Structure formats: C-alpha cells, structure tokens
Amino acid sequence: MPRRARKFVGGAVMLVFVVFYALLAMALAQSRPLQEAPALVQSLGYIVLGLAWTLPLMPLIKWMERPDRKV
Numbered sequence: 001m002p003r004r005a006r007k008f009v010g011g012a013v014m015l016v017f018v019v020f021y022a023l024l025a026m027a028l029a030q031s032r033p034l035q036e037a038p039a040l041v042q043s044l045g046y047i048v049l050g051l052a053w054t055l056p057l058m059p060l061i062k063w064m065e066r067p068d069r070k071v
Contacts, residue, residue: 003068010064014057025049 001009028034034045 003064003066006064006066010060013060017057018053021053025053 029046029049034042037045
C-alpha cells in the first residue's frame, strides 16, 4: 500500500478511534469514583484520561509513516 493511501486509512481510523475514546473518557470522568476522589486524584485521573489515547495509536502512526517499499 503506498504511503499516501496508508495516511488516508490511518487518518480515518484515528478519527473514529478518537471520537469513541472521547465518549468513553467523558463517561469515566463523570463517574462517581472519580468525582468523589480528592482533588489531586481527580487531576491525575484527568491527565491520564487526556493522554491515554496516544498509546493505542502509536503503532498505527508508525505504520502510516513507514516509507514505501522499493520495487
């Protein structure tokens, strides 16, 4: 698959993933255990929820940026 096509497919997959992850993160942020936690724990929870989406997407980004094979 050429690099341009990989970027298109990867971009579409990332968009769908981030939309569903945002919905999940919002639900977790509004959950009772996090809302009733001390302020420091809440802050750490929000930081983790805000950055955790990057980990599952790293392999996809690496795949998208891989150079084309020479034929």
